[in-house]
Amino acid sequence: MIEVICLEEELLEDNARHIRRELARPYYNLFSALKSKDSRKDVNSREISIVCDSIERLFSTQKSVYETLLKSNHFKDNGSLEAKDFLQIYSCLLSAEKALNNLKNERASNRVFDKSIKIDFETGHNTLIKSLVDTYKENLSRTCDDELDVVAITKGFFEWIKDNCLQYYKSEKYSDYAALTNNLHIKVDGVSISGNGKLNGQIGDVVISSDARKDQVVGNKELIRQIETGLKLLFLYDLKNKIHPHILRYGSYVQRILAIGRPGCGKSFTLEAMVNEVRQLSELYRKPIHTKDISNDLKSKYYSESSHNIKRVFQEVDKGESLYIIIADDLDTVIFGRKENEESENISVFGEFIRNLESIKSQNKGNYLLLATTNKPENMDPALLRRFQKKIIVKGPESIDDYISLLRIKLAGYVDDELVQISEWEKVGAVLYENKVPGSLVADIASSLSDRISDVDLPNNIYKLDCYKTAEMFPHIYNSITEREVLDEINLKINEYRCLA
Structure with missing residues (x-):
C-alpha cells in the first residue's frame, strides 16, 4: 500500500522565506560568497541565480519534509532521538536528490567537490546546516573562479550530501526505519520522491500527483x-x-x-x-x-x-x-x-x-x-x-445522477457511517443540477458538511488511543446531518457563489 504525503505549499513557502533570511545573515553569508564568484558584477548571472535558488530549495525542502514527517503517524516513535536522527537523514536524502535533479542538465566546468569529509547527521539541525554551508563555502573559495565552476561544485555538494545520507540510510542501525519508507511517497512541487531518494517521474516511476482515481x-x-x-x-x-x-x-x-x-x-x-x-x-x-x-x-x-x-x-x-x-x-x-x-x-x-x-x-x-x-x-x-x-x-457533471454520484463520492465515508442522513438523493441532486453547480463547488459544499459533522467536543480519553481505535470512535461521537441541513448548506453555497461570480 503506497502512502502519499503532500507537503503543504504554505509550509514550503514559510520555510523558504526563513532559509533565505538565514543564509543571507553574516553567520552564514552564503549568498555573498556565491555572488563573489559571478563574472557579471552588476547583476546575477543565470547560473548563479539558479544555484542560489537550488541551495535555498535544498534546505527549505529538507526542513519541510522533516517537520511534516515528524507530525505524521508513519513512524510510530517519532519522539525518540533515534527516530529524529533518521528523519533528519531521510529528509536530507530526499531534498539532495531533488536538488541534484534540478541541476542535472546545467552546464558546468570539470571542478570537483572535496567529498573526503564525513557528515555527522546525528546532531542538531542548526549545527548540521552550519557544517554543510561551511564545507560548501570552503570548496567555493578554494576551487571556483567563475559561475560554471560554481555549478560544478554545487552539483558535487548535493552528491556529497546524498552519498553520506545513503550510508546512514542503509546502515543496520536504521534498517527498521528505512523499511518503513519503501512505499512512502513525498510530493514536493509536483514531483513525488520515494524510497531511498528516487524521484518518481524522473527515474522511471510514475508521479502520484494526488489521490485522484x-x-x-x-x-x-x-x-x-x-x-x-x-x-x-x-x-x-x-x-x-x-x-x-x-x-x-x-x-x-x-x-x-x-x-x-x-x-x-x-x-x-x-x-x-x-x-x-x-x-x-x-x-x-x-x-x-x-x-x-x-x-x-x-x-x-x-x-x-x-x-x-x-x-x-x-x-x-x-x-x-x-x-x-x-x-x-x-x-x-x-x-x-x-x-x-x-x-x-x-x-x-x-x-x-x-x-x-x-x-x-x-x-x-x-x-x-x-x-x-x-x-x-x-x-x-x-x-x-x-x-x-x-x-x-469538458463540462463536468451533466445530469442529476452525475451530481448525486459526485456528492456521494465526496462524502463517501460519512455516508457509509450513516452520518449523512439523506432519504431522497434525487431531490438533492436536482437542486445541484438546476443551478448548474460546478464540480469544485460540490467539493466545497462537501467540505462544509464535513466541518459540521466533525464540529464536536472530543472526549479526553480519545487522545490516549492509537489512530485505529480513534477512527473506530468517530461514528459514535460525530454529529449526523439531516437532508434539510444538506439542502440548506447547498443553497447557502450557491448564493455565495453567485455573489462572487
Whole structure:
C-alpha cells in the first residue's frame, strides 16, 4: 500500500522565506560568497541565480519534509532521538536528490567537490546546516573562479550530501526505519520522491500527483476515452529501436490533447486521475514512464529560465529513450502568444514551446503524450491551438445522477457511517443540477458538511488511543446531518457563489 504525503505549499513557502533570511545573515553569508564568484558584477548571472535558488530549495525542502514527517503517524516513535536522527537523514536524502535533479542538465566546468569529509547527521539541525554551508563555502573559495565552476561544485555538494545520507540510510542501525519508507511517497512541487531518494517521474516511476482515481471522476467521459486511447498507443512505443509502430505505418496518432472548460469542471482532476492509472500500465507492459509537469517550468521568476526549462524537457523527450507524459495545466496563463505588446520573455517561451512541439513529430518520436488544460481558449495563440490534435470540451457533471454520484463520492465515508442522513438523493441532486453547480463547488459544499459533522467536543480519553481505535470512535461521537441541513448548506453555497461570480 503506497502512502502519499503532500507537503503543504504554505509550509514550503514559510520555510523558504526563513532559509533565505538565514543564509543571507553574516553567520552564514552564503549568498555573498556565491555572488563573489559571478563574472557579471552588476547583476546575477543565470547560473548563479539558479544555484542560489537550488541551495535555498535544498534546505527549505529538507526542513519541510522533516517537520511534516515528524507530525505524521508513519513512524510510530517519532519522539525518540533515534527516530529524529533518521528523519533528519531521510529528509536530507530526499531534498539532495531533488536538488541534484534540478541541476542535472546545467552546464558546468570539470571542478570537483572535496567529498573526503564525513557528515555527522546525528546532531542538531542548526549545527548540521552550519557544517554543510561551511564545507560548501570552503570548496567555493578554494576551487571556483567563475559561475560554471560554481555549478560544478554545487552539483558535487548535493552528491556529497546524498552519498553520506545513503550510508546512514542503509546502515543496520536504521534498517527498521528505512523499511518503513519503501512505499512512502513525498510530493514536493509536483514531483513525488520515494524510497531511498528516487524521484518518481524522473527515474522511471510514475508521479502520484494526488489521490485522484478514475472511478472518482464524474462526467468528462470523452476526455477519459481519448486519454485512455492515447495511453494504450503510447505504450506501443519500441524503446529498443526508438520507433512507434503506429506512426511507422500510419504517420501519426493523437499525442496532444487540450481539455477546455470553465473553472471547477474537473479538467485537472480528470488528468490527475488518468495519470495515476499509468502506474498499472507501466507495470503491466514493463516499460518505464516519466511524468513531467511543466506548468511551473513555464513561469520561472528568472529571465530566460522558462524557455530554457522547456527546451531541457523536450530535449530529454527527443532522445526517445523513455515514455513521457507531459502536463501543462492552465496553459492560457503561461503561454501568451505573439501580441505586439507582449514581453519579450513571454514571446521567447511561446516560440520555444512551438518549436519543440514541431521537433518531436518525426516518426521515431511517438514516445510522449501532452495533456493540457485551459479555461480560456480564446486567449491562446491560434498557432498553439492548431498544435493540439484533439480539443475536448469538458463540462463536468451533466445530469442529476452525475451530481448525486459526485456528492456521494465526496462524502463517501460519512455516508457509509450513516452520518449523512439523506432519504431522497434525487431531490438533492436536482437542486445541484438546476443551478448548474460546478464540480469544485460540490467539493466545497462537501467540505462544509464535513466541518459540521466533525464540529464536536472530543472526549479526553480519545487522545490516549492509537489512530485505529480513534477512527473506530468517530461514528459514535460525530454529529449526523439531516437532508434539510444538506439542502440548506447547498443553497447557502450557491448564493455565495453567485455573489462572487
